[in-house]
Amino acid sequence: MEYEVVVGLEVHAQLATRTKMFCGCPVRFGERPNSLVCPICLGLPGVLPVVNESAYHMSLRTAVALGCELASFTKFDRKNYYYPDLPKNYQISQYDLPFAEGGSVPISTPGGEKSIRLVRVHMEEDAGKLVHTPLGSLVDLNRAGTPLMEIVSEPDLSSPEEARSYLEELKRMLEYLEVCDCNMEEGSLRCDANLSVRPVGQKELGVKTEIKNMNSFSGVEKALTYEAGRQIRTLVAGGVIEQATLLWHEDREETSVMRTKEHAHDYRYFPEPDLSPIVLDAKKVEQIRGELPELPRTRWQRFQADYDLSEYDAEVLIRDRALADYFEDLAGRVGQGKLAANWVTNQVSAVLNERKIPVAECPVSSDRLSELLLRVDSGDLSKGMAGKVFDSMLGSDASLDQLIEKLGGGQISDPDTLRPLVEEVFGEQAKIVEDIRGGKDKAKNALFGKVMGKTRGRGNPEVVRGLIEELLASGS
Template identity: 40%
Template sequence: MKFETVIGLEVHVQLNTQTKIFCSCATSFGEDPNINVCPTCLGLPGALPVLNREAVKKAISFAKAVDATINQNSIFARKNYFYPDLPKAYQISQFEIPIVEKGKIEIEVCGEKKVIGITRAHLEEDAGKNIHEGEISKVDLNRACTPLLEIVSEPDMSSADEAIAYLKKLHSIVRFIGISDANMQEGSFRCDANVSIRPKGDKKLYTRVEIKNLNSFKFISKAIEYEVERQIEAWEDGVYEREVVQETRLFDTNKGVTRSMRGKEEAADYRYFADPDLLPVFIDEALMQEGMQIKELPDEKKERYVRDFGIKESDAEVLISSLELSEYFEKMLEYGASPKGSVTWLTTELLGRLKGEINIMNCGISSEMLATLVKRISEEKISGKSAKEILDVLVEQKGGDVDHLIVSMGLEQVNDDTMILQVINEVLKSNADKVEEYKSGKDKLFGFFVGQVMKNAKGASPARVNQLLKEKI
């Protein structure tokens, strides 16, 4: 029997507001434990929450980016459950009326495009963080009450590859519009994957398993692939109904397997009810307009690069693969480098030299330095070969003055036509027999003449040598 996979994703995006969603504590990451807390985010009796306007604005911006419906009126509810890092024993979230509904994201896998529906995106507060050290567990509540936007997809994905394409597109969108740093290592962008299988052609939705708290594209893919294989094996062995139950599972990154964590709750288990301490949310026209003003989306940027700069679509795809890369590229253009030269020297030459943890943000080579290198090539002050030597030095010493290196390394090209022609004449005169062979049809000898001229005309521009040699011969 052949099966198909059904995947829906719930993504928690930490919004980059300066303060928490219901209090004025800072949202900064990496502080000493339990420093950024107050009676409100600790859930102490008598403390009252006040909604952060900026969080609502960022939710509106996301809705605009994914062509979703914005509910001008929405409400917050209490989602009741106990967990050590949830001080109040309930989470303030949105249930019946979320702020964002019915959006979509287009993905592309193996050349085929597909639209993934977004069911809803709602605002809620984050929980704290449990820290386990041997037999001792500690709780850091700095993260408690940090604003989250939970983005729930339709079950429209049918493979791990589609799920990763969707997540990467979503990750790119929230970063490009500036609502989150989406740092997966810090937990600012994490995912729960709902996975089920069904016989091919069957439209019924079977038992889904939730894989919780995934924060790496690599591990998300591996977790989904393992879970699909586990469910198929259970079906084929006749134990599907006994072994595949609605539950929450965790992914063991060391062994590459999912493990049962707890039974999966339904909405009724959370006993949702409207939070009595928060008024219903009404988005006025001013806030709506503020939120709708978003930065250029990745797909729009890609289209502009191809249209306005004449670069290949595949190169534009690389440039929009990260916010830092696209910003670096655009700064190179501001410093006067050509678009095509910038693409080559950024995506092929510079990135090709950066290894391990070194990237364009910490390599020490600014966009101005690389733009200067590209300009000196187009001005024929240095050859492409010489530019590679200079870039090697820049990478090794983490930056430097390009023009100073050109001089100190003796790489400045000579564009003196009189000198070059003099060398050409000497080469042609001493190789008269080869000149005749060339004229009789042996075109490959042209490379020999170029090599001889470059050998004797130290520092000459290869392009100029080629041009003058063709005219002379």
């Protein structure tokens, strides 16, 4: 029997706000433990939460971009469970009235574009962190109260590869919207998955397991591949799948059971009495709609159409909003989309990758690079020479002309400059010229080499060859 995989993802995105969800503490990664805390995020007796306006704004912005339906009335709820990294022993979240429902994320699959539907998006606060040491477990509450957005997809994903594409697309969207840093290693983007398998053709979903603790996109793909394999093997062997929450272990590349259905939590959700419900402001939504940036998928399609780029090149360029901006600026200045794309995806990307720096820190600005590319385009510089000039630009602020000069000058394409040199060589190499005229065509290369020697390699090869032919024909 053939099985198919059904996956739904729950993505937690830390909102890129300056301060926490319900208090004024700064949100920062990697600070001294418990240095970014106050009575409110410590859950001390008597404190009350106040909703971070900017977190709500970013959440709305995301929901609008995802095409969600916005609730006219939304509220917060308490999710009650005991854990030492949760100072109040309840998490302020949203239960039955999330601020956004529906919406979708488009992804590319081998079979074409596919729309992954969303169930809902809601806001909540993050918990702190436990640090386990030989002396005991320590609690760091710097992260406690960080604003999170939970984006829940329908079980529309049919393979681990699709799950990865979905995550990549969603990540790009969040980055374009500037609502999340999307750094999986620092935990600003986290993902849990629900996976089940069923015989192809069966309508009902199989029993699902939930997989947690996947810390990278490749980890998600690996974990889902592992789990799908495990489920299919179990079923093929006549076993049954038990509903459970599983932990992915990146190092061992396998899952282990965290808890089974019988031990599922009863979160005892109820409306958070300390916060007033939020009534949707239609004007605010319109304003947000008006301020939405071009989303990555639209840009991807536009790059292909406007610059005649391949799907792959367009994809490489839009992956990073700043890189795409760099490219667009460059292409606009040079007037040659493909040339600009080649340079950005090759030389520029190589530098960024080698140095592990963001586009903003690229030593060669799009403005400066455009000067170089204009010379390439006009034929003033050979490709090889342009590469050398680019490399020297990385370490020097000198002007383009100075750099070209230093490297021995640019390409000479002007026939009037080259013609006297060709005539000179004709005079010096009468023997060769005679041989050629006598039918020894191959000797043209020797003549060409001599001319290029006189230009120290800077002569435009085509122009030089043209001049040689011209003089041979003139018979002088």
